Amino acid sequence: MFVRDTNTRSSLSRRDFVRATGLGMAALAAGAARGPQPVFGGRPQDGLLVRGGTIVTAEDRFRGDVRVRGEKIVEVGPGLAPAGERVIDAEGTLVLPGGIDPHAHLTQAEGGPEKYRFADDLTSGSEAALAGGITTIGNMTVPGQGQTVFDALERDARFVGEKAIADIVLHPVLLDPSELGLQQIRELADAGHTTIKIFMVIASFDQYLREYVRVMRMAGQTGILSLVHCEDPAIIAEATHRLVAAGKSSLRYYPGSRPLSCEVIATQRAIAYCEITGAPIYVVHLSAAEPLRICRDAQGQGLPVYVETRPIYLHFTEEQYEQADGPLYVGQPPLRTPEDVEALWAGMKDGSIHTLGTDHVGWSKAQKMDPSLSIEELRPGVPNLQEMFPMLYSEGVVRGRISLQRFVEIIAANPAKLLGLYPRKGTIAVGSDADLALWNPDETRKIELADLRSRSGFSLFEGWEVTGWPRMTIRRGAVVYEDGEIKARPGPGQVLSCGPTQSL
Template sequence: MELLLKNANIVTDKENYISDIYIADGIIKKIEKNIEIPNIKTIDIEGKYLIPGGIDVHTHFNIDVGIAKSVDDFYTGTVAAACGGTTTIIDHMGFGPKGCSLHHQLEKYHEFAEKNAVIDYSFHGVIQHIDNEILNEIDSMISDGIPSFKGYMTYDYKLSDKDMLKLSYKLSSSGGLLTVHPENNDIIDYLKNKFAAEGKLSPKYHRESRPSRCEGEAVNRMADITSVTDCPLYIVHLSCEEGLNHIKEAKDKGQKIFAETCPQYLVLDESCYSLPENEGLKYICSPPIREKHHQEKLWEGIREGYIQTVATDHCSFSFSEQKLMGKDDFRKCPNGLPGVETRVALMFSEGVSKGRIDINKFVEVVSTNPAKLFGIYPQKGCIAAGSDADLVVIDPKIRKKITKGELHENTDYTPFENIEIIGCPVMTISRGEIIVKDNKFIGQKGRGKFLKRKPFSY
């Protein structure tokens, strides 16, 4: 299959220029001005932006959280991702049976994704417990293309500081990357029980049970633990100034520490938890959405390079059936928000169009840095001869409001309803194939391929 893109305003993490692109067999073959090849499909980009396909390194498809199963699987979730300008996802696998091996979940998730995903994909290993068998299995997981591993500091399968130390020693010598959900479990447990005893069970107490210092303390603790082992550390879904300050301090000392934030923490604030008619339940996620002053600090962290990526933590539940389980008790509401489809548009609009970041930084955090950190660069995340032809066209002139009716995520709401965006994706190309045009998915189910990722070397 051949494709010629004409008059593209190409944007990478480092440069902008006008050129044509010739694509064959799913690969970028040539980038030059005035390419002329007769009798092949040709599209005039008409000066719109052409960026590397978006890479969302934090999704949760097909996940079972015990009280509910997410409504997006690897088909609906990747269709939504593609329609939003994302051409690659890396999914955080859910917990398996107690005591299971790492490969148990890997095999299960291969079954979920194969024949369903419409874009390319990979997975993060999830560490539920630490023993010699798990530590010895890490090398074979890395050989199988899974070099990043998730550890939780809260929830049922939380890891102790001792376990985190053992894990980070192993990863530091094996070419692995430790990704961590940082929250102080004891603080959360105490406050949730305290509020429940006081009859404080509305959605706003979800936020108050997980204060920003609870996250900041956990980030600082993990920075200290990995400083002992020299293990690269990746903090997921950073939401607050306190955590960012600890990351800055560690990074300025030369530590290998990296951070991701999410659109919900950049554009929403804690007032959402006080909405009437149980609407606050829609926004229950962990960490929670913070007070407004944290937003600008996170944007500043992006501009200064302390936050390398913007992902979504997409974990979708229906409002009408699943989220409303928490109407009388926030603790019974499943944690998670949809967002895989709105990430690229929100980051372009809130970041580039509103002048918070330049367009090269936008490409860096939604595509290039994710590819570099997670072992798929330069196959993904760049526009260069020899790279996969994963490309997205953005029309910067489009103005519209986000509405659930226009989205493909398999849930009954979006937390970003009625937010106006200025500029959004209008075409998605995956390995040289146009799979989305004007918000319509035109690709094939199961066309996505598993990406065997390289060991950490950022």
Template sequence: MSILIRGGTVVNADREYSADVLCADGKIIAVGENLRTPASAEIIDAHGQYVMPGGIDPHTHMQLPFMGTVTADDFFTGTAAGLAGGTTSIIDFVIPNPQQSLMEAYQTWRGWAEKSAADYSFHVAITWWDDTVHADMGKLVRDCGVNSFKHFMAYKNAIMADDEILVKSFTRALELGAMPTVHAENGELVFTLQQKLLAQGMAGPEAHPLSRPPAVEGEAANRAIAIANVLNTPVYIVHVSCMESLEAITRARSKGQRVFGEVLAGHLTIDDSVYRNPDFDIAAGHVMSPPFRSKEHQAALWQGLQSGNLHTTATDHCTFCDTQKAAGKNDFTKIPNGCGGVEERMAVIWDTGVNSGRLTPSEFVKVTSTNAAQIFNIYPRKGIIAVGADADIVVWDPSATRTISAKTQFAKGGFNVFEGRTVRGVPTHTLSGGKLVFKEGDLRAVAGDGKHVDRPAFSPMFDALKQMAKVTAPHKIQRS
């Protein structure tokens, strides 16, 4: 069956205009005014609404084994919740255990993701190094559609990548045409501060942000960017939460370095006062890393998004219920790190960005969809309303409102960091692969409907950078 979206305003990253959109066989097959209605087409009346590319969340953790437990949302419930909020694609993370084969871990995550209701892809984390990791990175790029590798500079004694691993992995990524991505926090400093705070008797959630101050994030971001600069490798910094990291990105970009920044909807809208809430469940429910920051950091992050030094908005969707969070009741370092948001990201960014005048509708599309598609090399298959693109579409009512609550959300976990926030601007319809999967509150997601999206290696840009790396490599000293 085909679907005709009639009478809306199409919004892409470059412009908005009045047009109908016709979808069939999972693709957009026509865009234009007064399109003829096929006999069997279902019609969506979009008058007074925007028709935009489905959101791409480039940072989620569905069904993640972490800190001795597993996230509440699996690949079905998490992607279904995303569809209800207008997000039609996610990029999740394969995180091998130290000494585990990358290919083995990847196959495990692919198996879990078979139940996904929306399209998905993966970053693969580099948590250790030897020759097999080097070889597996090649297999993942050539055979599995992976073009990005994650590096955790935090979580000492678990999955932390030291400088040696960064150098070797960044170098290999450049050879393969893959993008290194980085969780920038100095793991040694975090560990030291955690032990110091516990020794001082600070064991509650209020100690969490004190153990991960902005300087800890800024140092790691600067170090990762410096390593990438020496190696002539692009780098993508995930969940930038503070001025110090943003300044490192801005400074590098002003000198022509290819550095990309991601910001979470939560870091743009929630401040660190949540950790001082006397209710443990509420304070612990907000424990994630990096933590939420003060309002001055929020203002800086908005400026980074507006200026183009931050490029994508994500959620780090990683849900845990209150009984899981309670594992850290007497020791904040044992609270599973993670919050939700895949269902709310689009509406929260629209309400606080577009409604405030910080972003135009086209800029909203850019930071919620198009930039992610371009940075991770799936554009124009994703991230645009155009003939030939996947029919991943959200119809958006800019005047409708919704009050966010854990009681009404589709995501699991029973907690919502945006609890009680009323947003203006919400999806009325979501199409995924040409199927109507959300209609005016009715979620019609089907387990297994999502498809893995292969992301090709980058060729032209990386070829140029590899040539630069050869030119700038230290010359051997000739001895007589």
């Protein structure tokens, strides 16, 4: 039986986590109250026939039709005859698998201080995702004060039942490695969890290193993928201390507080743990050329090292922090140089980067621009669920940096495999969930706040002109987004039960 751990170490780690990441402030509030039972509303339509589009998967690209019954794809091919279902004319559109954002923050423990509440929750986050061609979101599930990993999972499952429209993968966030023995790890795997999130950036990481490594080994043995935040807390502490002592504590100096060496050393160590344990690791939000080179070398040696990057590192550089609105761009790690941006695009092209995750945090503009923030007190993360894949399509596919096939691999097939969901998710095939995103590949438009569904009230991408835009999104057979409108109410999103992580 699982025993709740409420010792000092647990709360120490949690404080470290809050200090180091700026996330989970609200999670410091009291544990989850028991709310109403999940309400699952909304029904897939009786059937759909998506006709005449260009179907693109990671393996294939052809003109054809997709027939949907209930939540599933039942037929794929050219010239399917209508059989009384709703016919969707997909002429001139790309029919893609529903996108998967493997990394977002849309939940918090109830009752936290107002100033640390995200503007987005699972409803507005789902709406933004669906409007951006995403049907599945991986959500970081952070334990609140006195909560175990299992308490937090139960809490977020309830939120999903009440609020989500997209399907949700819950990533258990491990703040106290002593919580998990082999039996608990097996319990997680049996309950359909295929990941565990580890923060090397928290100050207590080194203190409990032996236990973290033990958890990674056991995770690997049970088909669970360790998601690792690779930044070194000692380097951050020292660099921050020196800047503050020199009177440079404003966010203008943010990059200097987390120098590249801090990501490099942590990435090297994470790979060493992968090597020693044999457990697969997934480096979240990799930001620069050098850590990518290190990961690519490890991959070349046959180590199961998977890499996620993030839109802000593909589209912006550290000069942004010198602008008046610089604080809006604060994420962990910081933005890097133009050379790093090019290296990341090259990594997406050559396959050493496997996924793109938003690390979406729905802070409001006022929260991000709060003058009390400094390099010691952050609100990291940005809203970008809706913009992520249109930006990747426009800047990546349209500009010829990645192929359309690679695009589909990054947005759907790779995350589905790593999360143990393939081929239920991540492809267009008979028997797969009918998660489809219909894209107008030639539509050129300006990203405008009025079109965005996040409640954060700002976008780093406002004013960017993009080519390619999702026109319709179908989640498990239900049209949930069409021509600018959300067609579903909160509730029908599901917590996905995942199988073991699959290697790429």
